[in-house]
Amino acid sequence: SQTIHQWPATLVQPVGSPLSLECTVEGTSNPNLYWYRQAAGRGLQLLFYSIGIDQISSEVPQNLSASRPQDRQFILSSKKLLLSDSGFYLCAWTWTGGANSPLHFGNGTRLTVT
Amino acid sequence: AQKITQTQPGMFVQEKEAVTLDCTYDTSDPSYGLFWYKQPSSGEMIFLIYQGSYDQQNATEGRYSLNFQKARKSANLVISASQLGDSAMYFCAMREGRATDSWGKLQFGAGTQVVVTP
Numbered sequence: 001s002q003t004i005h006q007w008p009a010t011l012v013q014p015v016g017s018p019l020s021l022e023c024t025v026e027g028t029s030n031p032n033l034y035w036y037r038q039a040a041g042r043g044l045q046l047l048f049y050s051i052g053i054d055q056i057s058s059e060v061p062q063n064l065s066a067s068r069p070q071d072r073q074f075i076l077s078s079k080k081l082l083l084s085d086s087g088f089y090l091c092a093w094t095w096t097g098g099a100n101s102p103l104h105f106g107n108g109t110r111l112t113v114t
Numbered sequence: 115a116q117k118i119t120q121t122q123p124g125m126f127v128q129e130k131e132a133v134t135l136d137c138t139y140d141t142s143d144p145s146y147g148l149f150w151y152k153q154p155s156s157g158e159m160i161f162l163i164y165q166g167s168y169d170q171q172n173a174t175e176g177r178y179s180l181n182f183q184k185a186r187k188s189a190n191l192v193i194s195a196s197q198l199g200d201s202a203m204y205f206c207a208m209r210e211g212r213a214t215d216s217w218g219k220l221q222f223g224a225g226t227q228v229v230v231t232p
Contacts, residue, residue: 032218043118043205044159044222051217088157094218099209100166102149103220105159 002027006091006106014114019064019078021109023091026072031093033074034103035066038088050074051096086113117141118206118223126229127196134181135191135226137206146210148189149220150180153203162204165189196230203227 006023036044048066050056056066067075092103119138127133150162165173165180173180181190207220
């Protein structure tokens with residue numbers, strides 16, 4: 001069966017510090033991968049999605065970036081965090097080409113920028 | 115423009131009663147899929163049910179059913195016989211076009227907070 005791992009679970013970082021959130025998927029190959037952000041009490045905003053290694057698209061311009069160094073690894077980074085980067089970050093995967101395939105989410109990372 | 119609208123920010127429901135969560139969507143694409151997710155206070159996103167735009171019948175999964183009214187562009191979630199464990203945030207989401215067109219992306223509504231009371 002497929003599993004998705006996301007870490008760390010919580011993170012408190014000062015403004016201006018770097019960020020690296022990691023997500024890995026097991027039990028499948030060539031998944032589509034996604035990073036979403038959820039502000040407190042709000043819906044999910046798509047940040048990045050990837051259909052393959054080094055194939056990453058950004059949905060919103062900001063000081064975050066994403067990389068996919070391996071087929072089942074997706075990393076969210078920032079060189080300098082802003083207060084507005086605080087939120088709940090969720091990594092997700094789905095089958096490539098499956099119209100009815102739901103996104104399967106990791107447990108998320110609660111990021112607080114102080 | 116907002117593609118998914120959930121107009122109920124919060125709802126209270128008594129245990130064992132049914133509850134309907136509203137969701138309307140906006141798309142000009144004839145091919146799309148609608149999804150519902152549950153998010154407990156722990157934060158995990160749990161997939162509940164899926165409805166395709168070409169599906170003739172309303173989707174059902176256990177106590178969850180989807181009231182799909184295509185002409186009205188609504189996809190309301192019905193939870194029957196509510197349980198205390200159903201207390202959570204519920205999100206409606208849409209995937210437009212074929213998966214290869216949209217790259218599987220889902221657009222989410224703002225969510226509805228459901229509280230089930232004894």
